Amino acid sequence: MNQATDEYDVVVLGAGPVGENLADRTRAAGLSTVIVERELVGGECSYWACVPSKSLLRPVLARAEARRVPGLRQAVDGPLSAAEVFAHRDKQVGNWTDGGALTWLESAGIDLVRGHGRLAGPQRVAVTPPDGSDGDERVLTARHAVAVCTGTRAALPDLPGIAEARPWTSREATSSATVPERLVVVGGGVVAAEMATAWNGLGSRVTVLVRGSGLLTRIEPFAGELVAETLREAGVEIRTGTSVKGVARPGGAAGPVTVTLENGERLEADEVLFATGRTPHTEDLGLETVGLEPGGWLTVDETCRVRDVPGGWLYAAGDVNHRALLTHQGKYQARIAGAAIGARAQGVPLLETDRWGAHATTADEAAVPQVVFTDPEVAAVGLTAEQAEAEGRSIRVVDYDMGQVEGAVLYGDGYRGRARMVVDLDRGHLIGVTFVGPGVAELLHSATVAVVGEVPIERLWHAVPSFPTVSEVWLRLLEAYRG
Known part of the structure; x- marks a missing residue:
């Protein structure tokens, strides 16, 4: 394998909103910066999470509100046009192309290397081609910092038959171009509540299976109660205290899926969505080459610098550090981390790392804002x-x-x-x-x-x-x- 070596002040792994914001701050500090990305520049939020999910939800929620306005409800009694909703969503995600994001990177003076980046020892990142072939490997060396901004992916439970059943995760739920007649949603968190709202509004017959006592249990109890009440009124079946023990799609890709519950009951649906949490994208990042365990969350200080790495050159911002798994909170961390990297590179002491200081991610613990786009x-x-x-x-x-x-x-x-x-x-x-x-x-x-x-x-x-x-x-x- 041939190798080409390049040197930058900062190397960023992941070109989602977090990586983009961190790179923007280090460039503003005068540091040469490169981003490594193996998928689309713009990341999960732009193409498979925040943007497409809210595009699906907006017409559903607007219709629900219009139906409560005297003189208007009669005008919105009919079904939504799924084709128009999908077309609008596709436009918002750029039809899953990243040309607009590339234009911004160029205007900001940030270089891009496409491929899968892995740490290859202190301050070194080895990048293999995006297709995973045995082509030329490129090695990037960071003078000051490497920032891991690789985010998370949907976590699927270890259930019999789940791989063969090809269930939906949040990606499939936000990008599907067809409306399943019957949809089972497994989970009770934000993704489950929002996707139950969206697909019910688009015409699916939705059943939600919640292992716990109700929806949105990490927020004040009345929040989940009010959301569940409205979903039930809209025709969604919500079962609490219900666990899934197996899933199967015996008829192949075009056939229905069967969800088996702990009590032995079987539910048949056209699709099943597992909204059962997230896991970090750290399993194949070469963390072992710098003394860290692969596959886990990265523990950071208030400036998002990874703990227990000699030299203080490794940073982790966004979902991957498990402080607050929200896009806007990750971007907040990225701005602070980028500023801290810039200050340290210039030899400026960080005097504002105390609570609410310029180089402290205090809001992650004291003031995390979140909106759940349900009705x-x-x-x-x-x-x-x-x-x-x-x-x-x-x-x-x-x-x-x-x-x-x-x-x-x-x-x-x-x-x-x-x-x-x-x-x-x-x-x-x-x-x-x-x-x-x-x-x-x-x-x-x-x-x-x-x-x-x-x-x-x-x-x-x-x-x-x-x-x-x-x-x-x-x-x-x-x-x-x-x-």
Whole structure:
């Protein structure tokens, strides 16, 4: 095998949003940077996750909201045009081509090497051709840093027959060009809830199998309860406390799939989606060449520098470090890591690694925002009440029925939702906020600012919400807090 060696200041593994943002920050610091990518530049989020899933969900949610508006509901009684929905999704993902992303890389002065990159010892990355052939190997040497931004992939359970059954993962669920008549969804998290919403709205008969007690259990309990209630009203069957022990597709690719439950019951469907978690893309990265175990999560410090690697040259940002498995949070980490790499390369001491400092990923622990695009939407940031209590904090929990806010009444008939704020009584500011209801996603950033800024609860009285908007729920929460 022939080898060509190139030297850069920074080598980034993975050209998803995290890798792109980190490379952008190191280039802004004046460091030569190359990205290695074996699939599409833009990554999982752009082609198989955030963008296509929200493209599928948008018409489903818009129709649900329109049906609650007097004078409009009659105009949206018919079925959605799946063909038009798919065409719009395909446009949003660039028909699974990355020309636009390549143009941006070039404009930012970031080099791209296509292929599979593996660590080959300290500060070295060996890249093999993307087709996996025994062609020329290219070795990239990093003067200052290698950043692992390879993300995660769907984790499939070890079940009899699962490989032969070719189940859907999140990739197939967001890229399918046909609507299965019957769809079984295994899981109770965000992907399960969103995809049940999308495919039910597009015409599938959906059954959701949840091993635990309900949907979205990592958020405040009322969130999953309200989402499940609406899904059931839309015709989705949700079974909790249900485990799958086997799956089979005896008729081959064109045949139905059979899902066998622990109690022996068998469900037949056209497709089965396993939304049962994520696992890191670290199994074939050459981590063993630098003293790390392959296949696991990478443990990092506040600047996203990987611990226990001599010389401090290895970084890991995004899902792969398991701090917060969300695209926007990974991009946040990437910006901070890129700035830290730039400062260290220039010999500048990192003086701002304390809480909320310029080189500290504090939000990963204190203020992670998340939206679940279901009906109703779920928007949450910071700690839940249960999490805060587990940390030993003295808290007060304040709830309010969002359907009582005038803006919600005007938003649509029968508006159902709930708001909660968690107040740290010792420090006098919010540490968690959750909204559930139609259209609440755009309320979330105000809550995030309040949590990150540690705004005193009494100061929030001076942030006056416009009337009549749904944001008036802030005033109602504060009134309930005062009593």
